[in-house]
Amino acid sequence: MFGGNKWVPKGQHCYVTGGSQGTGLSLALILVKQGAHVSIVARDANKLKQAVEKLEQARQNSDQIIRWYSHSLSTYEGAAAALEEACKPFGGRAPDVIFNCAGSSRPAYFIEETPETFKTGMDNTYWVQAYTALVASKMMARQKAKGKIVFVASTLAYFSMVGYTSYSPGKFALRGLAEALRSEFQLYEIAVHIYYPCTIYTPGYIEENKTKPRITAKIEESDSGITPEQAAEGILQCVQRGKFQHASDWITSLFRSATRGAGPGDVLDPLRNLASWNVIELPVK
Amino acid sequence: MFGGNKWVPKGQHCYVTGGSQGTGLSLALILVKQGAHVSIVARDANKLKQAVEKLEQARQNSDQIIRWYSHSLSTYEGAAAALEEACKPFGGRAPDVIFNCAGSSRPAYFIEETPETFKTGMDNTYWVQAYTALVASKMMARQKAKGKIVFVASTLAYFSMVGYTSYSPGKFALRGLAEALRSEFQLYEIAVHIYYPCTIYTPGYIEENKTKPRITAKIEESDSGITPEQAAEGILQCVQRGKFQHASDWITSLFRSATRGAGPGDVLDPLRNLASWNVIELPVK
Numbered sequence: 001m002f003g004g005n006k007w008v009p010k011g012q013h014c015y016v017t018g019g020s021q022g023t024g025l026s027l028a029l030i031l032v033k034q035g036a037h038v039s040i041v042a043r044d045a046n047k048l049k050q051a052v053e054k055l056e057q058a059r060q061n062s063d064q065i066i067r068w069y070s071h072s073l074s075t076y077e078g079a080a081a082a083l084e085e086a087c088k089p090f091g092g093r094a095p096d097v098i099f100n101c102a103g104s105s106r107p108a109y110f111i112e113e114t115p116e117t118f119k120t121g122m123d124n125t126y127w128v129q130a131y132t133a134l135v136a137s138k139m140m141a142r143q144k145a146k147g148k149i150v151f152v153a154s155t156l157a158y159f160s161m162v163g164y165t166s167y168s169p170g171k172f173a174l175r176g177l178a179e180a181l182r183s184e185f186q187l188y189e190i191a192v193h194i195y196y197p198c199t200i201y202t203p204g205y206i207e208e209n210k211t212k213p214r215i216t217a218k219i220e221e222s223d224s225g226i227t228p229e230q231a232a233e234g235i236l237q238c239v240q241r242g243k244f245q246h247a248s249d250w251i252t253s254l255f256r257s258a259t260r261g262a263g264p265g266d267v268l269d270p271l272r273n274l275a276s277w278n279v280i281e282l283p284v285k
Numbered sequence: 286m287f288g289g290n291k292w293v294p295k296g297q298h299c300y301v302t303g304g305s306q307g308t309g310l311s312l313a314l315i316l317v318k319q320g321a322h323v324s325i326v327a328r329d330a331n332k333l334k335q336a337v338e339k340l341e342q343a344r345q346n347s348d349q350i351i352r353w354y355s356h357s358l359s360t361y362e363g364a365a366a367a368l369e370e371a372c373k374p375f376g377g378r379a380p381d382v383i384f385n386c387a388g389s390s391r392p393a394y395f396i397e398e399t400p401e402t403f404k405t406g407m408d409n410t411y412w413v414q415a416y417t418a419l420v421a422s423k424m425m426a427r428q429k430a431k432g433k434i435v436f437v438a439s440t441l442a443y444f445s446m447v448g449y450t451s452y453s454p455g456k457f458a459l460r461g462l463a464e465a466l467r468s469e470f471q472l473y474e475i476a477v478h479i480y481y482p483c484t485i486y487t488p489g490y491i492e493e494n495k496t497k498p499r500i501t502a503k504i505e506e507s508d509s510g511i512t513p514e515q516a517a518e519g520i521l522q523c524v525q526r527g528k529f530q531h532a533s534d535w536i537t538s539l540f541r542s543a544t545r546g547a548g549p550g551d552v553l554d555p556l557r558n559l560a561s562w563n564v565i566e567l568p569v570k
Contacts, residue, residue, distance in 0.1 A: 076400035110419070110469050111426045115361035118419060122407070126454065134395070134403060141396050160464035162471075168461035169411065176457030179445035184395050186447075 010035035015095035018102030020047035022202030027232035039086035079131035100129035125170025158255035163216030199225030295320035300380035303387030305332040307487030312517035324371035359408040364416035385414035406451025443540035448501030484510030
């Protein structure tokens with residue numbers, strides 16, 4: 001925000017999870033165009049190959065290392081194997097930036113969740129980013145590397161509603177993790193960022209709409225989403241402006257302001273707080 | 286808050302997890318003294334037996350059903366078995382109130398977390414309450430029962446800091462779950478409450494201090510805690526005042542106000558917001 005030089009992707013190793021499609025792929029493309037080395041990680045090898053073809057077309061010079069790695073990131077073992085492989089072309093050196101873009105949502109009524117879908121919800125929101133953060137932090141601290149760890153949460157990490165009982169808890173959890181890490185990493189040269197996008201029109205969004213309860217879709221009707229490119233730009237802004245938390249749009253900013261917690265706010269927050277202030281508590285039955 | 290009759294424990298079946306010691310036991314004691322039927326659940330059978338002896342001494346009449354059940358609640362199977370057993374003396378009818386007091390903390394530096402301790406942190410904060418909520422909600426909805434589900438979070442569900450990377454995420458997650466359930470349960474006659482206590486001087490607190498990083502203990506030095514009895518009174522107030530969220534003390538209220546999210550606040554919140562407003566964002570390195 002003040003002091004400090006704006007982060008420049010050129011020549012940096014950027015590790016992008018969920019990089020085979022949607023926001024992750026859009027971000028990888030921007031980074032390649034700005035001259036970064038980019039490793040993308042996801043599960044589906046075919047999608048990864050196609051994604052790397054797109055990235056190759058955007059290559060700026062012949063030195064750029066652009067690779068894909070197929071792993072499931074919702075286990076520690078998968079997260080550790082993926083990171084280790086991706087660091088090999090760099091002599092084992094930790095990536096400069098970890099962009100945790102992996103994640104998915106499967107909206108449903110709570111009453112209809114099974115133990116499996118409920119647990120999978122946490123895997124696909126929290127663990128898919130948290131394990132990578134754990135592996136990468138240990139590596140960065142061990143190497144005394146100056147690194148950045150970026151999480152991608154959601155407007156639904158600021159508040160929640162019907163349909164998101166298997167999604168919001170994991171996104172809220174990422175927020176708790178990011179706040180604790182921001183505090184702990186004062187001890188190291190590791191920066192922590194967390195980005196809160198609203199609806200993003202991605203393949204994942206089409207997928208989640210298949211199970212979305214109608215009432216949830218109705219509430220979201222008036223919410224205008226953003227493109228994966230816009231979300232990717234938002235993530236980059238969050239890092240380049242040196243912001244701990246950054247929201248994608250004015251309505252998410254309103255929620256951020258009302259729920260900003262221990263993180264810093266901005267000069268408009270008192271007004272936003274008034275706008276979202278609500279003292280009428282309908283008695284819970 | 287207005288309208289509605291104050292909830293009275295007498296004759297109600299109260300299901301208290303974490304009921305063998307600390308806050309859960311204090312709450313169970315208050316409920317027994319007010320004439321409720323009380324089922325306590327925890328892992329340690331010896332502690333449970335001793336706890337039930339204390340509860341028996343506070344019995345108000347011979348009709349009160351006071352029982353203990355030994356189960357691990359951090360799996361769905363354990364949570365389901367415990368609830369099913371506890372409902373048998375009531376002809377299988379769902380409890381009137383589920384008090385989720387179970388949970389524990391094991392503070393550590395993130396860098397020193399293993400995959401196991403990190404995962405166990407989520408089990409002992411989130412799953413230990415969330416699975417019981419899932420089992421109980423399904424039962425209440427199936428029986429078209431009018432019930433209450435109460436979560437116990439923490440000040441560390443409003444903000445986080447060094448030492449709590451395996452604790453805060455789960456407590457934040459409970460908050461996300463409670464907000465989503467508050468929305469979904471407009472469809473049923475199930476009330477959702479969530480209580481945010483600060484430090485409670487319990488056997489669990491003594492346990493967590495054994496692994497607490499010194500820097501974490503130092504930050505908490507000026508934090509004055511509350512007794513398990515005070516925490517239990519707070520939980521009861523939360524339910525009896527019909528409040529969705531309730532904080533144990535003025536400093537947690539300050540955090541609640543700064544992070545209240547989509548839930549209702551109170552008339553002092555704009556002042557609290559100003560008091561906790563912070564626009565100075567030190568650049569992350």
